[in-house]
Amino acid sequence: MTNSIAELEDADLIFVIGSNMTEAHPVISYFVKRGAKKGATLIVNDPRRTDLCRWADHFVRINSGSDIAYINGLINEIFKNGWADEEFLREHTENPDDIRAWVADYPVERASEICGVPVERMKEIARLLGTAKSASVCYTLGITEHICGTDNVMTLANLQMVLGNLGKPSAGLNPLRGQNNVQGACDMGALPNVFHNYQAVTDPNVIAKMEHSWGVTGLSDRVGYKKPTMLRKARDGGTKILYCIGDNPVHTEPNMAHTIEEIEALEFLIVCDIFPTLTTQYADVVFPDYGWGEEEGTFSNTERRVQRVRAAVKAADGCRPSWWVLQELGMRLGYDLGFTSAEAVWEDMRRTATSYAGITWERIENIGLQWPCPTLEHPGTTFLHKDGNFTRGKGLFAKTDWIPPAEVPDEEYPLILSTGRRLWHYHSGTQTRNSVGLEALFPEELLEMNAADAEPLGIKSGDLVKASSRRGEITLRAWVNERATPGFCWTAFHFEEACGNVLTIDAYDPVTETAEYKVCAIRVEKVADAEELMKDLCRQARP
Amino acid sequence: MSGHLTLDGVAYPFQSGQTVLEVARENGIKIPALCYHRKTGPAGRCRVCIVEVEGQAGLPTSCNLEAKDGMVVYTNTEAVLEVRRSVVNLLLANGEHNCLSCEQNGRCELQDAAYDLGIEIPAFTIIGPEVEIDDSSEMIVNDRRKCIQCGICVAACNNVVVNEVLGMGQRGFDSRIVCDLDVPMAESTCVQCGECVQLCPVGAFIEKKAIGQGRSWELETVDTTCPYCGVGCQLTLHVDTNANRIVRVTGREVVPNDGMLCVKGRFGYEFPSSPNRLTQPLIRKNGELEPVSWEEALDFTAERIKKIVEEHGPDVFSAFGSGRTTNESNYAISKFTRAVIKTNNVDHCART
Known part of the structure; x- marks a missing residue:
């Protein structure tokens, strides 16, 4: 999220798209509903009439997978009526003329045909967005879980830049992260292209820095495989070992029959988890992990806040924390990872992470801190891109075009x-x-x-x-x-x-x-x- | 208007918009207030928080009395205490406030007020109509016998979490908390978030699963972060250390959730002690997963990884971290994959 959760309550307009927040993020929905009650205009955009609609001023039913056409149509209308934030475009974006030209392909009439929202309705929504003092966009997996998910997000970013709705409170682009620590898993480098703190594996300076910090040589500077590729490569022997912590891919990946074939094709499957799952059924080794309530550590929430999790009960004698297992395996494979406690793992990470350098367990004893937090004196960062200053300098619009979903209904599957x-x-x-x-x-x-x-x-x-x-x-x-x-x-x-x-x-x-x-x-x-x-x-x- | 007001002879500064009750509490002066909570705001309903103000007739309620510069307030004169005693006595007489096995015993604001006012035996007896307990729902019991009709739960449900289920129904002696159009909670649109339980000053809303699981002073408390969605709600776990079990969860009134939770965060806490847990390392032998020692599991795994990676190169190794495990666990698998195996094939469920 570019903003903090509590800021939603004070938004002038809240534009929710592809988010079923009363079920998936109930506590965020409380803030949104409070905002609506205080007078914010709440617009819910979804193929599904989600429960949040009860509190919405407008429910806009859009066709599944038509988000790009819908949003580009709105941007087109916003430009047409002079509602764009010209000052923001001039001062804080690199290519405002491009976006103006690109969305010309999406007059509301055409957009309406694709997204199924009547033309007059689209004009009304564009007016509400265009004339609001500030608007906060909230989205969840309804935006990202599409073959055009990246472009869906880009399109929403385009919308918010056109409206100048970034870098200020109660505005912004706010993905609601689905899992308790999915933000943290990204931040910690459980990604094939970056180390923790989003340091690119292809950058020789980063490789040198990490080799020095970890006391190793020969770190790979090739981007690794993404999860679906890892699984797909199992079929032709490209992936032989899968070490799976706290994940149940057989159950949660799409097309289960297909996933099972891939998992069965592995030579060696290691699963570290707290319960038997559909995936442990295929495992060669199962490590019983510590669970929530048993282990010490931290989670990072959707607003980038690093918070403590603590042991309240004792784990069964046979369980071990996942970091301990990796430390033991590392020793057997000739390398001491230096993991003597969960806090030692955090400290090992913190040494080479500017965004978290100021976050110690001691500082978050009572209340969490939001990264970026580069020094021990830094108070943390409530919202990103303050005053429209983006990480990369000026904001860059990206061209996005609507494509239909991979599979659309037909006579056989209607x-x-x-x-x-x-x-x-x-x-x-x-x-x-x-x-x-x-x-x-x-x-x-x-x-x-x-x-x-x-x-x-x-x-x-x-x-x-x-x-x-x-x-x-x-x-x-x-x-x-x-x-x-x-x-x-x-x-x-x-x-x-x-x-x-x-x-x-x-x-x-x-x-x-x-x-x-x-x-x-x-x-x-x-x-x-x-x-x-x-x-x-x-x-x-x-x- | 900011300025100074005098409470029991001492001058205290205040900010514009603060009430006398807020200034008093900020400065450690105890005024009982049963219908006031910071999150639901002043209601002026219970009249226990009355004070005496110099130059003002009557005894105004401090929860909705705006602080004014130069105001002189007395919080515990005999006149104030006398009225408070009467009010608390009436509240005690109305309903069945039996502390013996009440879950709220030890953290009840009515009990505290009675204690502070020295009320040992309620002064009156009122025979009211029989009231029903609504224990129809899975997680929450509404014991209407203990309700003091402060209205906090109604304000909480409608204005704090905005689930809009609870209301005050009927009139006079018959008035009571109802769900929707007066249906049992289990048949209502209640989503069992438990904010009513969290804010109820007495024992009228309690967690069903916590009944009989331990007195508040017997349980250890541990602060932590919720294991469900990405909001990262702050919780306090109430733990029976002898039984090694979490028996109750409350929300911490800090960022990001200010005490609010959902049904999973407040009530989905037993899984750590589930008998279905994995509790020993397993290795597949002759097609079946069999329990082995940690030594054997680790040696076997390290051997296999070593052999396969030596034969086929590091990129045949892939690892999944998890959006459900800790930062430390995710950093650990990232470092292991990169520093030990020498591949960047590490990913997690963010994209799926």
């Missing part, structure tokens, strides 16, 4: 399936399904569909249905509701008994290799009538 998370569960369910009561609140996966699609198939809430795509099929109960718009179905991936990822498509964004979890084509058939009316299960649906 419905769109999109997937995501539910309020009551988390990821592959290892944590939430092993806690008391959450499963009672949401006991089984459901396929949400609109009455317009369900009724012709004779399907009502609670009926058992079979959902199939070109990649597989799952059987689960239907939940006929208004959240699913006509032609559009939705399910989650928390339950291995009926996991959305059996159906999802392994088509990827070429830059990030993020899969298009948000669009694939399915067919739905009724299997059996409900044994009882499924009223109770609908309790989380907000009218």
Whole structure:
């Protein structure tokens, strides 16, 4: 996030796109709803009528995967009406004329045809954005989990630069990070192209610095493989060993049958985790890890705040922290990683990381600090790009063009399936399904569909249905509701008994290799009538 | 208007917009206030926070009394204490405030007020209508017998977390906290975030799973960060150290969540002590994963990695860090992959 969470409450306009925040980031939604209550204009843009719509001034139903056309259409209209922040464009961006020219290809009439939003409606939304004092854009995986996810993000950045909505409070571009420490995993260098602190592996100076700091030679300066490539290469022997910590790829990667083939093709699979999962079933070695509540360490949240996690209970005798296992393996392979405690690991990292140099465990004993925090005296950074000064100097607009999703509905598979998370569960369910009561609140996966699609198939809430795509099929109960718009179905991936990822498509964004979890084509058939009316299960649906 | 006001004979500075109660609390002067919470603001409802102000008739409530320069306030005159005693006595008489096995015992604001005012036995007995306990929901019990109708839960649900479920229903003796249009909580649109539990000053909203799991003073507290989504809510874990179990979770009123949580963060805490946990290293032998010693697991793994990497080069090794594990775990796998194996094939679930 370029801003902090609490700033959302004071925004003039909040533009939410591809985010189901009342379920996936409930506490952020509290701030957004408070903002709306205080008078902010709340615009929810989604193919799905998410629960946040109850508090929204506008729900704009856009077609799945049409974000670029929609946003470019809005930018076009903003320029046309003189609502662009010309001063910001002149002072803080490198190529304002380019974006003006590029979006000329997206008059609202054309954009409207692609995104399905009526022309007048688009003009209204453009006016609200264009005339707001400041606007905060919040997005989540509804933007990134597309084959054009990178361009989707670029398009939103273009919008905010055109409006001059960066570098000030309660504005900005705010991706809501999905997992407790996905920000931290990136920051710590669990990425193939950068060390911790986003230091490029291809930069000889960085390599020299890290070799010196770590006391090693021969660090690789070739960018490594991204996750889908690692798995794909297992098929031809390009990947033989996979060391997997706290991840359950069989369950969470798209196209499960395909993932299983890749995992089976590995020569040696090491899994370090806290529960048996679909992935441990294929492991050659399993290391029992310390879990949350048992280990000391830090997480970094979506607003870049590094915060402590602490041991409250003792782990079973046989468990060990993942860093300890790596230290032991390092010793056996001839290198002392120097990991004597979790804090020692942090300190090892901090020595060569300017953004975190000022963050010690001692300083975050009580309250976390937001990076960049370069010195021990630095107070941390609430929002990025202050006064429009970007990391790279001036902001650079990127050209983006709409492309259709990898798989669109046809006669054989006539419905769109999109997937995501539910309020009551988390990821592959290892944590939430092993806690008391959450499963009672949401006991089984459901396929949400609109009455317009369900009724012709004779399907009502609670009926058992079979959902199939070109990649597989799952059987689960239907939940006929208004959240699913006509032609559009939705399910989650928390339950291995009926996991959305059996159906999802392994088509990827070429830059990030993020899969298009948000669009694939399915067919739905009724299997059996409900044994009882499924009223109770609908309790989380907000009218 | 900022300036100075005098509290019990001592002058204190204040900022514009501050109330007398806020200035008093800031300076360590205890005024009981049952319907006031910083997050829900002044309600002027319970009338326990009354004070005496020189030159002003009556006893105004301090929670909504704006501080003024030169104001002279007395917080504990006999007149003030007498009224407070009456109010607390009435609250105690109305409902069933039995502290013996109340979960809130030891952290109850009504109990504290009674203690501070020296009320040993309530002065009155009121026979009111029977009230129902709503224990229909999975996580939250609304024990209406203990409710003092301060309205904090209603304000919390509607204005703090804006889930808009709780309301005050009926009138007079019959008035009570209701969900939606007066349906049991389990059938309501409540998302079980528990902000009502977090802010309830008495034992009217309590965590169902924490009942009977230990008195507040028996439990150790540990501050930590929530293991679910990327918001990074700050929590306090309440731990039964003898049983080695987390038995309750409360939100810390600091950034980024200011005490607010969701159903997972507040109630999804048992998984560390689940019997389904992996608790020993396993190696696949004859097709089955079998328990082995750490020595054997580590030696075997190191041997295999060494052999395969020596034969095929470092790039046949790949590693996944995780958006669910700690920074330290992620840095550890990054350094291991790069410094020990000499490849950059390390990634995690950010892109998937």
